[in-house]
Amino acid sequence: MPGKTSGNHALIYGASGITGWAITNQLLEGYPSPDSFSKVTALTNRPLSAEQALWPKSDKLQIVSGLDLLTEKGQEGLEEEMKSKVKDMETVSHVYFFAYIMDPDPAKEIEINVRLLERAIKAVEHLSNALKFVVLPTGTKAYGVHLIDKFPFTPPLSESLPRIPEPHASEMFYYNQCDILNTLCASKSWSWCEIRPDVIIGFVPNNNIYCLAQALALYLSLYRHINGEGAEVQFPGTEQSYKILSNDSAQDLIAKFSIHYSLNPTLEAGAAFNTADNARASSWSEKWPVICEFFGLKGVGPPAGGSGSQPGDYVQAHLEEWKELETKHGLVGGRVGNDRSFGGFPYFIMTMFNFDRHMDMGKTHKTWGKAKEETDAKGAWWTAFERFRRAKIIP
Known part of the structure; x- marks a missing residue:
């Protein structure tokens, strides 16, 4: 006898982004069990097979x-479009908003x-009586890491910390969401939680300037092509950020964790959870050699008083060699070589983040209980690189 399915229907907004992609992937791979969800609807901005x-x-x-969540036709227009495009919209039970x-x-x-989120959730509320749970991602910006030299807290960062001080709090859209x-x-029958990752390591099928793994995969593939196996690659940050x-x-x-908690909510609505590979903080000095090893390269620290090549600058300077690799x-x-390439994201993460910002994972791991999973630098980064390779984005 086949197992009885749950009837749960997952709706993933932003399904081609780093985390939306992973939510969709895990649901389709049958996490936490093959019958946890009967339907999975992936909403993407750009066409994707x-x-x-x-x-x-x-x-x-x-x-x-x-x-178009911001359609000029307003809330009613969005709901009409969703009703016509999303099959079984009336059965949506879990929303993952990315x-x-x-x-x-x-x-x-x-x-x-705020308008994106409000429209998206109201549409589900109006079209489905089955809504049980909403997952909202924020991140360590909720702790003010983006403020750099004005970073207000001493780690480990715990979910019990207050909101960042003004005037910065009023500029933080996470809080408004x-x-x-x-x-x-x-007074509704559904609940929600907030998940707080730091830098997300993962694969994206579409180009994404906020995907550090993609930026490093392109850079190190090209570096290997030009400099050969075993070449040393200096860390592109500083001695301090290393x-x-x-x-x-x-x-x-x-x-x-997002899926697990959405199916087993145990705390009050709006509970926040740090999400990370494991409870042990680590440094780039530990991770950089592991990252470079995937490409047959030797990752070493930055030069004294300086930095290694910036990934985006290096690729821009060797566009012809990259085209050779593609062919x-x-x-x-x-x-x-386009406006969706790299930008300054790797520099921001690997150079400007020059202060400790590790998280306390106690609450998340206690809540996850026996289902808890952890990984390490190799598990996180090499999995992402393998996916880029399978997608023919890197050789």
Whole structure:
């Protein structure tokens, strides 16, 4: 007799992003069990096939692309579009909200992202009576890590810490999103939680300037091509940033905890959870050699008083050699030499983050209980690199 399915229907907003991709992937791989969800709906901004995404083949999956959460037709227009495009919309039980629009103006970023979330959740509320749980990602920006020299806390960073001080708190859209979810779920039958990863290590099928693993995969593949196996690669940050302590957040573990807790919520609505590879903080001095080893290279520290090559600058300076690699190995193009390439993200993460910012994982691991999983630098980074290789993004 086949196992009885749960009837749960997962709706993933931003399913082609680093964590949205992983949530979808884990659900299709049957986490936590093959019958946990009957339907999985992946919403993506740009068109994406299951083959491009490297998701397992599954009758549970429907991919819906091009849904405009900010449509000029308003809330009603969005709901009409969702009703027509999303099959079995009335059965959606779990929402994983990973949509985000960046804006350099904090006031605009708050307005846009609060509206995104409010519309998305109200649409599900209005179209489905089955809604049980919403997962919202924030991150260590909730602790003010982006403030660099004004970082207000001493690690380990715990979920019990207060919000960052003004004027910075009023420029942090995460807080506004949390507040709107608390308002929306008041006196309702559904609940929600906030997950707080640090730098997310993972694969993306579409180009993503906030994907550090993609930036390093392209850089180190090219470095190996030009300099050969066994070449030394200096760390692209400083002597100080090479030694600071933090926790990486592997996309698979973020996804697994998010799914687990959404099915087994035990705390109050809006509970926050740090999400990371493991409870032990580590430094780039430990991770960099492991990362470089995947490419047959030897990762070493930065030169005294300086930094190694910046990944984006190095690739830009060797575009012809990269094109050679693409042709030789039949790679998928479009990852370098355009406005969706690298930017300053690797520099920000590997150089400007020059202070300890490790997290306390006690609450998350206690809540996860016997289902708890952990990994290490090799597990997080090499898994991402293998996926980029399978997707023909790197050789």
